[in-house]
Amino acid sequence: MPLQAQTLGKALGEDLTLHTTLCRREAGSFQKAVKSGETVVVACTQEKRLFSELAEQTEGAISPIRFVNIRETGGWGREAEHAMPKMAALLAAARLPEPEPVPTVTYKSEGRVLIIGAIDAAERAASFLADAMQVTVFAQGPGNAGGSQERRFPVLAGRLQSLSGWLGAFDVSWDASNPIDLDLCTRCNACVAACPEQAIGLDYQVDLSRCTSHRDCVKVCEAAGAIDFTRDARPQTERFDVVLDLRGDKASPTFTSHALPQGYFRWDGQDLQTLLKVRELVGEFEKPRFFAYKQKLCAHSRNEQVGCSACIDICSAEAVRSDKSRQQIVVNPNLCVGCGACTTACPTGALTYAYPRPAEQGTKIRTLLSAYQAAGGRDAALLLHSQDKGQALIDELGRGAQLGVMQGVPARVMPVALWHTASVGMELWLSAVAYGARQVMVLLTTEEAPQYRAALMEQMAVAQSLLNGLGYTGVHFQLIEAKTPSSLDADLQHLTARNLKASTLPTGPAVAARHAVQAEKRSNLELVIDHLMAQSPVMAQDESTRPKALDLPAAGSPLGTIVVDGSKCTLCMSCVGACPSSALQDNPLQPEIRLVEKNCVQCGLCAKTCPENAITLQPRLSLLAERQQPRVLHGSPPYACIRCSKPFGTLKAIETMLGRLAGHSMFQGAALERLKMCGDCRVVDMFTDENQVRIAGANPSKPQ
Template sequence: MPLQAQALGQALGEDLTLHTTLCRREAGQFQKAVKTGETVVVACTQEKRLFSELAEQTEGAISPIRFVNIRETGGWGREAEHATPKMAALLAAARLPEAEPVATVTYKSEGRVLIIGAVDAAERAASFLADAMQVTIFAQGPGKAGGSQERRFPVVAGRLQGLKGWLGAFEVSWDASNPIDLDLCTRCNACVAACPEQAIGLDYQVDLSRCTSHRDCVKVCEAAGAIDFGRDARAQTERFDVVLDLRGDQASPTFTSHALPQGYFRWDGQDLQTLLKVRELVGEFEKPRFFAYKQKLCAHSRNEQVGCSACIDICSAEAVRSDKSRQQIVVNPNLCVGCGACTTACPTGALTYAYPRPAEQGTKIRALLSAYQAAGGRDAALLLHSQEKGQALIDELGRGAQLGVMQGVPARVMPVALWHTASVGMELWLSAVAYGARQVMVLLTDEEAPQYRAALMEQMAVAQSLLNGLGYTGVHFQLIEAKTTTALDGDLQRLCARNLKASSLPSGPAVAARHAVQAEKRSNLELVIDHLMAQSPVMAMDEASRPKALDLPAAGSPLGSITVDGSKCTLCMSCVGACPSSALQDNPLQPEIRFIEKNCVQCGLCAKTCPEDAITLQPRLSLLAERTQVRVLHGSPPYACIRCSKPFGTLKGIEAMLGRLAGHSMFQGAALERLKMCGDCRVVDMFTDENQVRIPGANTPSKSQ
């Protein structure tokens, strides 16, 4: 690698010594460093295990150790001589503290594994697992070779009715409809040979659709008594810790979600890595609880109406469900795989990604861009990728560049590894632009669910419309879909090579933002919008020339206004009661619907709740100061009681009620007039009228009087 120690040191603000064999004859320098107590950054991930073991063997080693790859990401590439600012940025970000620990989800497995599939294949898999786990086979046909005559594993059979759960808690239910009792069967094969319809296979299951009731099998099995066609189909339920499914495409999959539950595996009969993973699942396991949920911010449900269901629609593990009775969503932490797509799609921040938290992720992005700019880097681009397949592609790209068959990662592109590419959305993308990035790219491989791509595209369209509307030119956000290293290499060179014309690069704020990324999604979005507006070329125009608002795409927009049709609205205030973000408010002094636009999340609950169908959503970003202020959407004069003159409703509401009930037989004459009275006067009037009817003339003066 063309490392420039002096330039890197200047960028990082310290003197650097270049070591080229730190894991070999210069290992003593590493051991000396880990005794200082200061954070030690090792710019080599290839020998991570070696360095970790060396630190454990070093007496007095107390320094935290961070690892970062600057070789495949920068040092091995056609533009490596210009990659010093990127290397400085990667080293600076590596020094940051690790993410704060979060709550964990625990799985407990005793090693009870159920293998579903043809008997011959199931027995081969079982023989590989039996020494480490308790194996049960759910027979689904004999397979090509049939089962072993030696009964080595418990076998159950029947019609599979249900399979649900996760590692350590799978519940399997089936109907034991097979006339042959496998516990009594001796596998002598006499029934197989005796059946004239060949309805019995070597899995010892009777195909009842082919059986014509000769019952020759029953006669030859008389000694064992294993066959009984009169036996009722019994519902069976049993729990298992792990499930290995061998059925492939031959049967309907048990789990249809893109992300399979922990502990459930599909096996093609070839890849031994799957069986090795199954063998390891005995004991107690933990994973981070990847999400945090705040019900009070949730825009899912109000008044038994569903507004936002973005998290439910996008979850590839089917871990999120609706609970309208409690006006919220429920996330099953055992099914959650930590993709973070729900937190990206959530417009309110009710669901947030917890590991790492948004503020921690934002700190990393800010550190990268700040160090890159301090080292003299220009036109920074971020490449967000998954830490598994995405990282593998980048590593292959670096090796290809070192061998001279590929270009490698461009000098101004800084890869950022994420647990999952769907875990970061527009508020952090826009923050990156505010901090100085000119491009933010998201790398998709074949591991993402289809709905993730659609959601990311929607968010990119909203963010791009916002930037372009504010006068920032070019395309700032890109989805790169690459399943091969060659495809990734071509896309990066097309989008980010140094030889691109400056005029073709996206523009950004002249002054980088200094605010920290906030924990709350909406707060962070407001801060970054404020900065982008303050630096916007459009906002620099005179007030008469600049637009009052920017239209945004309807799909996925978390920003906008609403319009109220005054000819329909009766000011019943259902919309105010349904609004989860306090964007809609009433006025305690007079009938009015008031609105704060910056609070609106475009969930649609107000429109769905409105009985008059008077509300329309309007995705946009207002450029006026009133965006943060209370404004009146609709108002009406109060309606005064005709008896006591006290206001008790709105003019529009009472007139609408009178119009609808005027022709009703129950509301004629005095009854219709009472609708014009407040509640107290209505009771008094009814009581007075009732007394007049009951005692005729009681209120009429006598002649003597």
């Protein structure tokens, strides 16, 4: 693997020493470095465990240690000699501090595991776990061999009614309706032999569909008293810490979500890794609380109307639900698996990814690109991938390149590991382009839920339309779907090979952005758009010839305007009250609906709240300066009281009301005219009208 210490050191602003056997003969240099107190970056992940143990054994070691892989990601590849800028970028990013700590979610497990399935397979699985856990079997038929003669584990049976929960808190309910009580059954097999219909199997349960009530089984079981056909069905509920399900994903009841709850496993009877994972789940466990929620920004519900449900629709763990009565969504942190898809889909930033935070992820991307450019790199491309299967594919690709059977990761492609590829969306992709990236690719493997792909495609379509509309040519965003290293290799070479003509490469801003990624999603998006517009070839055109707005795809667009049908709108201001982002505003001086277009998230709450169906959404990006200022969408002259001339409503609203009530028997003559008065004058008129019907004994001069 070619390494140029001087080139890398110059790009990083420090003197670098090249070590070839740091984990062996040169270990003393590592031990000296970890005593310095400064961050130590080790460009080797293969020996991460060894270096960590060596640091623990080194007296006076106080330095934080970061590990980064520059071998499979760059050094092992056909373009390794051109990969120095990428290596410098990866080393620079590795020096960044760890993400700020966040609140955690705690699970407690005492090792109570429930195994559901045919009794022969369930007892076999139980034998692998019984020495480490408290095992209970829930028998679902005898299987091929039936239960063993030795009853080693508690066995439950019956009709499963529900299964819910998570690690440490799985609630299972069932009806114990079978005549055979497994707690009393001694497995003597006398009932099996006595039954003339062969309705009793080796799971020691009666198949009532085959039983014809001979009751021979009852007679042979008199001593144990385990069989009673008069026993009432008994609803049962019990809690377990872990569930091992052998029934397959078509069974019912079961978990139907793509991302299964922590502590729930499906086992095919072959993969022993699953059983090893189950055995480890005894004790107390923590995970980050991956999300942060700000209800005041949420566009889910207002006025009993549901607007945006993007987070609910996309969650693969079914951890997000609607609480319409409180105008919010609720995320169950115990079910959340941290994929971040909800935060990517959220148009307002009400849900944000917390570990790492968007600003921390943005800092990493900015550091990668600035270091790459400082080291002389050109036409940078980012490859966003998961740190599980995505990382494994990249490692295998690098190994294949070292063996000469693959090309390897191209020199201008910088892999960026994410907890999940769905955790980063349009605002950070566009930020990467603003910082100097020419391409942003997202690697999908087999671990993503189907709805993630659809959501990422929608956001890529919006982001690509925005860039192309601003005059940046080419395809900047790509989804790569790969199951094998060879297919990933082929896609990367096709999209990013060095021999591509410059004319085919996507274009970007001539000057890279310098702003930091903001904590708020909308603020960050606005900063990026402002920079892209400032550098845009389209905005450089004469104002009279350039477009006033760019149309964007309707699906997934968080940008746009609304159109108000003035012939229907009564200026009731329901839309203003429903708007969660303060995009819609009223005018305290006169009846008007105004829009600050940059704030509009296209959630649709205004359209669903409008009683006159007068509002239509229009996804777009306005290129006018007025997108940041209130713009009048609709206005109406005020309606003046016919008695005192005080304005008390809008002309449109009063005329609409008069038109609808004109034929009503209660609003004829003076009563209809009274609707044209303000509230005060209406009361006065009622008590001065001699023809007005009054309650007997009421004094007109003293209203009751």
